[in-house]
Amino acid sequence: MQPSPSPQLGSSRSNLAGWLYVSPLVLVLVPFFVAPILVVLTASFFATDGFGGLTPGFTPASYIEVLHSALTLKLYLATIKFTVLTWIFTLIIGFFVAYFLVFHVRNQLLAIGLFLLCTVPFWTSNIIRMISWIPLLGKEGLINQALLAMGVIHQPLEILLFSDLAVVIAYVHQLTIFMIVPIFNSMARIDKKLIEAAIDAGASRFDIMRLIVVPMSKSGIALGTIFVVSIVMGDFFVVKVMSGGGSASVVSAFYEDVGVLQYPTAAASAVLLTLVLVAIVSLILRTVDIRQEITQ
Amino acid sequence: MKSDRGDIELAGVCKSFDGVTNVVDGVNLRIDDGAYCCFIGPSGCGKTTILRMIAGHEDPTAGEIVIGGQNVVGLAPVQRRTAMMFQSYALFPHLTVRENIAFALRVRGQSKADRLRAADAMIEKVRLTQFADRLPAQLSGGQQQRVALARAAITEPRVLLLDEPLSALDEQLRVQMRQELRRMQQELGITFIHVTHTQLEAIALADLVVVMEQGKIKQAGAARDVYAHPHDRYVAEFMGGQNVLSGRVEKVNGASFTLAAPSGIEVPLQARPTINVGDQVDIAVRRDDVALVRPGRDLPPGYTTSLPGRVLAIEYQGYFVKVMLDTVPDDEFVAYVPEKTFFADPFTVGDVVMATWATGSALPLA
Numbered sequence: 228m229q230p231s232p233s234p235q236l237g238s239s240r241s242n243l244a245g246w247l248y249v250s251p252l253v254l255v256l257v258p259f260f261v262a263p264i265l266v267v268l269t270a271s272f273f274a275t276d277g278f279g280g281l282t283p284g285f286t287p288a289s290y291i292e293v294l295h296s297a298l299t300l301k302l303y304l305a306t307i308k309f310t311v312l313t314w315i316f317t318l319i320i321g322f323f324v325a326y327f328l329v330f331h332v333r334n335q336l337l338a339i340g341l342f343l344l345c346t347v348p349f350w351t352s353n354i355i356r357m358i359s360w361i362p363l364l365g366k367e368g369l370i371n372q373a374l375l376a377m378g379v380i381h382q383p384l385e386i387l388l389f390s391d392l393a394v395v396i397a398y399v400h401q402l403t404i405f406m407i408v409p410i411f412n413s414m415a416r417i418d419k420k421l422i423e424a425a426i427d428a429g430a431s432r433f434d435i436m437r438l439i440v441v442p443m444s445k446s447g448i449a450l451g452t453i454f455v456v457s458i459v460m461g462d463f464f465v466v467k468v469m470s471g472g473g474s475a476s477v478v479s480a481f482y483e484d485v486g487v488l489q490y491p492t493a494a495a496s497a498v499l500l501t502l503v504l505v506a507i508v509s510l511i512l513r514t515v516d517i518r519q520e521i522t523q
Numbered sequence: 524m525k526s527d528r529g530d531i532e533l534a535g536v537c538k539s540f541d542g543v544t545n546v547v548d549g550v551n552l553r554i555d556d557g558a559y560c561c562f563i564g565p566s567g568c569g570k571t572t573i574l575r576m577i578a579g580h581e582d583p584t585a586g587e588i589v590i591g592g593q594n595v596v597g598l599a600p601v602q603r604r605t606a607m608m609f610q611s612y613a614l615f616p617h618l619t620v621r622e623n624i625a626f627a628l629r630v631r632g633q634s635k636a637d638r639l640r641a642a643d644a645m646i647e648k649v650r651l652t653q654f655a656d657r658l659p660a661q662l663s664g665g666q667q668q669r670v671a672l673a674r675a676a677i678t679e680p681r682v683l684l685l686d687e688p689l690s691a692l693d694e695q696l697r698v699q700m701r702q703e704l705r706r707m708q709q710e711l712g713i714t715f716i717h718v719t720h721t722q723l724e725a726i727a728l729a730d731l732v733v734v735m736e737q738g739k740i741k742q743a744g745a746a747r748d749v750y751a752h753p754h755d756r757y758v759a760e761f762m763g764g765q766n767v768l769s770g771r772v773e774k775v776n777g778a779s780f781t782l783a784a785p786s787g788i789e790v791p792l793q794a795r796p797t798i799n800v801g802d803q804v805d806i807a808v809r810r811d812d813v814a815l816v817r818p819g820r821d822l823p824p825g826y827t828t829s830l831p832g833r834v835l836a837i838e839y840q841g842y843f844v845k846v847m848l849d850t851v852p853d854d855e856f857v858a859y860v861p862e863k864t865f866f867a868d869p870f871t872v873g874d875v876v877m878a879t880w881a882t883g884s885a886l887p888l889a
Contacts, residue, residue, distance in 0.1 A: 420611070420613035423607075427579075429600070429630050430626075438630070439615060443616070
């Protein structure tokens, strides 16, 4: 390579090229992500007259109110419960679906076909997917009728629909694909020779999964976890619909705040949730090197 | 029946992946306990498939594989007491050198203290002590190869199978690692089966060289046998170092026969199905047995055959000079002339020379 005649000029030129490369993303992110966040952040420090009117200013009153409310802790606990349950089930299902697709389906065309099959539920809207649980889980639903007919139960189970169980079922149904994709991706990169080498060393199927496949899929698991956790923690719609209004989450609470024109407390709750999520995501990122997943 | 012997017998072993063509086609072979055996052949000749069948990673379509007197077809690698060293090593990238080497002991349920002690002893044996806590990606190719060897050897297998173990290394390292493989084999005293496509590697290492072509064994024997006495044209050309000529038999007289074209080569008769006048036969002459004489000069005593040719190219190889001639149309004819002999009276490209050799050094091929 030719030595650059003026390092100053060279670096500023490469700087310009760098900015050009990121400019499309910047053009999208600044107006649609950075600006709204700044608006919310600003609003969270405003005072309110209680009827939707905002007084510009800088007061931590909304934060104090949110943090002092006993409801906040309850909401976070409820949300974390949904998140953990959803995470566990999506992880187990997602891991084994990906494992099956990568290590047991020999025919690659078949594997791709089955993979596409996993995305079929996404060919329709979220709302329809949730509504479609009603004929299955409802009081007069298929499950209850079948159990009644078999004589297993004598009264329809109430817990199936409009309950926490229904919320978790809906989340798992919605989000398992977000686990399958990144785990599939990292598993597909495991050299099949490594599996053979493990068999050669005398490893059982369980040993191979425990000692080779799981550690080598770690980054995919972490990526899927980030997707699932941030979606569940940022959602209120599924909780609202599937619990029949019986359960609440952090987001549904500040959605209510917006409904009654309490913009600053809603904004403060949103900022708080964002901070919590950022903390969780950065904790997850500390355990694995995600860059390896993206750059390879 | 448990046996510590690592002698191997392949009886009528066939393998077909598609049910139509046999990748391995009726292979019979005996490998002695503690032998270093090299399978050699071009890619796709079935050598790696044979190795994988002995290792238990592939089942033969037909035939028996007997290790230490026991038919092992259908048994898992662990039950066969074989271990395989994979091409490009297949080291576990998320485990350190020590954990990689201790892996087989770990899945066999050995306690942590025991297996780490055993691994450390093995690490010392392959001289990697200072790298024990590194990940494979932090090692050089040669070091990775030693880890792979140690990982395979730690279970004290009776047969160690090596799939092109040196192909990922550069030339210099390859020669060095070759010696290390041989040293390890002698130290462990077990049977090594090594698949390669490099002739030099095979004859430098092996007690038993097996030359393969299209799923069949062409010749199996001691390295010197295969190199100096190839059975047929394929082996002679594949192993190299030979000029192969073909011609029609003109006359057969007692202890030798003479080829018509190219002009009157006299070849000693050997134990071979009868040769009749008019037969088309191949013969081989070692390149280092060929002497080059300027036209009109006397042939050395005992040299009866001489073929004229023009020098096409000259390559200096250090202790010898490789002289390529157009003696045989459409085929290579090469003489390896000792350096001192060559430079006493050097030829240049385009010179006409007579290629000659002692009658006894021509070898009829099957």
